[in-house]
Amino acid sequence: MWALLKMAMAVVVVVMPGGFPLVLAYIATRTLLERWRVAQAQAREEGRPVSVRDVVGSLHFRDLLREARAVTAL
Numbered sequence: 001m002w003a004l005l006k007m008a009m010a011v012v013v014v015v016m017p018g019g020f021p022l023v024l025a026y027i028a029t030r031t032l033l034e035r036w037r038v039a040q041a042q043a044r045e046e047g048r049p050v051s052v053r054d055v056v057g058s059l060h061f062r063d064l065l066r067e068a069r070a071v072t073a074l
Contacts, residue, residue, distance in 0.1 A: 006071070023071075031067045035059055 013019040035055045043050040 009071075027064060027068045027071055030071070031059065031064050032056075034067070035063070 009023065013023050016022075032055065035058055036050070039050050039054045039058065043054070
């Protein structure tokens with residue numbers, strides 16, 4: 001099932017105009033949501049509130065690349 005969805009996403013990127021920015025936005029959103037979950041868990045342990053600054057400050061380009069590989073891996 002997941003292979004079929006990933007294949008469909010690859011077709012959308014190739015066929016649809018603007019598909020590549022759409023996939024980049026999807027990858028960035030997935031990465032930010034994952035970082036938000038990690039920041040919430042760390043903040044809960046330390047007893048402090050979570051801020052967007054914590055999430056964006058901990059984001060690295062290699063994380064985006066790792067997420068892109070995970071999304072496109074068949």
